[in-house]
Amino acid sequence: MTLALDLAYVAPTTLDDALLVLDEGDGRTALLAGGTDLVPWMRDAQVLPDRVVDLKRIPGLRELALSGGTLRLGCLVTFTDVLTSSLVRDRLPILVEMAGHVASVGIRNRATVVGNLCSALPSGDAGPVLLVLGADVQLVGRCGRRTVPIDAWFAGPRRTALAPGEIVTGVTIPVPDPGHGAAFARLSRYRGEDLAQASVAVLVVPGQATRVAFAAVAPTPLRARRVERILAADGFDPTGGFAPEVVERAVRSVGDDIAPITDLRAGDRYRLRMCEVMLRRALAAATARAAGGGPAYGTSLM
Numbered sequence: 001m002t003l004a005l006d007l008a009y010v011a012p013t014t015l016d017d018a019l020l021v022l023d024e025g026d027g028r029t030a031l032l033a034g035g036t037d038l039v040p041w042m043r044d045a046q047v048l049p050d051r052v053v054d055l056k057r058i059p060g061l062r063e064l065a066l067s068g069g070t071l072r073l074g075c076l077v078t079f080t081d082v083l084t085s086s087l088v089r090d091r092l093p094i095l096v097e098m099a100g101h102v103a104s105v106g107i108r109n110r111a112t113v114v115g116n117l118c119s120a121l122p123s124g125d126a127g128p129v130l131l132v133l134g135a136d137v138q139l140v141g142r143c144g145r146r147t148v149p150i151d152a153w154f155a156g157p158r159r160t161a162l163a164p165g166e167i168v169t170g171v172t173i174p175v176p177d178p179g180h181g182a183a184f185a186r187l188s189r190y191r192g193e194d195l196a197q198a199s200v201a202v203l204v205v206p207g208q209a210t211r212v213a214f215a216a217v218a219p220t221p222l223r224a225r226r227v228e229r230i231l232a233a234d235g236f237d238p239t240g241g242f243a244p245e246v247v248e249r250a251v252r253s254v255g256d257d258i259a260p261i262t263d264l265r266a267g268d269r270y271r272l273r274m275c276e277v278m279l280r281r282a283l284a285a286a287t288a289r290a291a292g293g294g295p296a297y298g299t300s301l302m
């Protein structure tokens, strides 16, 4: 298919220039990172910008660094960068587990984590993991910089807290205590380039409340607050994990937190049942990892 659009392409070399171009536009300017969502959307006329601002020539935006107890991913960090980073593997292996589930090598080489958050697909893989980790989204606009907690980022399918004229410069992620255990489980129709039918992320930190988030089962990725309350109320025992009856109660309450739909990838009831299965497995894996055992990160739980 030919891509025949009357389109200006701009590749600024500083953030200030990028902001200036955004400011001059009439609201039909699109930012380009890896292009793995934007280009298909333009091809299918779902998005029709008159100007594309490519961020890739701006230095410093592909930074992946630990400072104090916080990991920073610049907005051009790709899923391959995450997968191949020994720093991430050592300190936040759930990010590696998540990145390994995204599409294929070709897509992962281009697709950015921040682009994933900005696309805000209900099934985006980065969403649930960054939700349980309590990440912050860093933005810059003509009026300065601001931070949006990930809990306030997703506003609906393909809608976020990004304001006109703003650019996401990166995400910051507090690194949990070394004794933490986490897990990401994801269901799709086949291996490779298919969006999730459902996914779940779990973070267990002994002495702190357990966090659970789902994707592809509601208009946005979301925290499972009722499930979390059940797990918090009955506590996590570092030696034995959660009592089996607590896990069963949490699993039975999944339907109160999510609102799955039927679409071309799966039926609503199938999604609900599989979320229950995935939660049970992800909780078991995260708990075992917190205790120093469990399946190696990156092992598929499905």
Ligand SMILES: Cc1cc2nc3c(=O)[nH]c(=O)nc-3n(C[C@H](O)[C@H](O)[C@H](O)COP(=O)(O)OP(=O)(O)OC[C@H]3O[C@@H](n4cnc5c(N)ncnc54)[C@H](O)[C@@H]3O)c2cc1C
Pocket (backbone or CB within 6 Å): 030, 031, 032, 033, 034, 035, 036, 037, 038, 039, 040, 055, 075, 101, 102, 103, 104, 107, 110, 111, 112, 113, 114, 115, 116, 117, 118, 119, 123, 124, 125, 126, 162, 166, 167, 168, 169, 193, 194, 195, 196
């Ligand atoms: C074949 C295929 C398979 C896929 N498989 C998966 C999958 O398994 N899991 C999954 O989660 N996703 C998948 N995707 C979706 C896509 O690859 C991801 O959402 C990707 O992370 C998007 O990042 P990008 O860098 O390509 O973003 P782009 O396409 O460049 O941009 C996406 C959107 O974000 C905006 N944007 C990008 N960067 C910024 C920024 N810094 N500030 C503000 N706005 C910005 C753009 O303007 C655009 O609206 C797949 C896509 C394809 C084509």
